[in-house]
Amino acid sequence: MPFxxxxxxxxxxxVWHAARTGRLCPWAFIILAIPGFGALAYIAIExxxxxxxxxxxxxxxxxxxxKLDPLRRYRELTRALAVADxxxxxxxxxxxxxxxxxxxxxxxxxEAILRQPQGAEPAFAFGKARAEFGLGAxxxxxxxxxxxxxxxxxxxxxxxxxxxxRALDGAGRTQEAIAEYEALVEYFPGAxxxxxxxxxxxxxxxxxxARAMFLEVKERAARAPAYVRKLxxxxxxxxxxxxxx
Numbered sequence: 528m529p530f531x532x533x534x535x536x537x538x539x540x541x542v543w544h545a546a547r548t549g550r551l552c553p554w555a556f557i558i559l560a561i562p563g564f565g566a567l568a569y570i571a572i573e574x575x576x577x578x579x580x581x582x583x584x585x586x587x588x589x590x591x592x593x594k595l596d597p598l599r600r601y602r603e604l605t606r607a608l609a610v611a612d613x614x615x616x617x618x619x620x621x622x623x624x625x626x627x628x629x630x631x632x633x634x635x636x637x638e639a640i641l642r643q644p645q646g647a648e649p650a651f652a653f654g655k656a657r658a659e660f661g662l663g664a665x666x667x668x669x670x671x672x673x674x675x676x677x678x679x680x681x682x683x684x685x686x687x688x689x690x691x692x693r694a695l696d697g698a699g700r701t702q703e704a705i706a707e708y709e710a711l712v713e714y715f716p717g718a719x720x721x722x723x724x725x726x727x728x729x730x731x732x733x734x735x736x737a738r739a740m741f742l743e744v745k746e747r748a749a750r751a752p753a754y755v756r757k758l759x760x761x762x763x764x765x766x767x768x769x770x771x772x
Contacts, residue, residue, distance in 0.1 A: 544574075622654065722766055
């Protein structure tokens with residue numbers, strides 16, 4: 528297609544968009560009067576700011592900001608904590624430290640929170656266990672989760688249960704980990720628990736059972752809607768790799 532014809536089609540498309548969104552005047556004149564450059568101006572002035580103001584645009588912009596400056600939010604939260612040392616500010620910083628794999632600092636923040644009366648919440652104990660696990664302190668993570676369960680018996684979390692099984696495995700308490708995984712896979716949402724359980728079974732020489740578990744992950748994925756498969760892509764891929772090994 529000749530360049531001029533392609534440019535005309537592009538201009539017509541943006542004039543149509545301007546008409547549909549109530550921007551026909553003055554944008555129709557600008558787009559047609561300055562071929563190409565008028566459309567670029569329309570994109571820059573109207574479409575991009577509108578897109579960035581949408582939920583999708585805000586998410587994309589936040590993702591881009593994180594990639595360009597991974598420590599930006601960490602610095603902002605650190606400044607906020609320096610201004611006001613509240614449980615909310617410290618918890619937000621602790622979670623950001625976890626996302627950045629700053630497990631030592633995250634652990635310190637969660638410990639500080641749990642020492643405060645208003646910080647006596649199971650979510651913060653779970654955060655501390657996550658930090659300990661990240662540090663490779665598996666026995667400490669198990670102890671923290673045991674204390675959490677004793678102190679807040681009403682607290683229910685599939686993610687905490689998975690962390691408990693993983694920490695037991697990391698601590699070399701294999702049979703206890705297997706018992707936890709056996710209970711966990713019955714209700715855990717998603718494929719992660721099954722994949723991790725199958726990986727443990729593989730590691731201890733129970734390859735046939737592990738293969739059956741990996742196949743189950745694949746079969747469940749095949750029956751799941753596309754959006755579920757997208758969310759579980761990491762674990763489906765892990766099952767694929769294990770079956771091909």
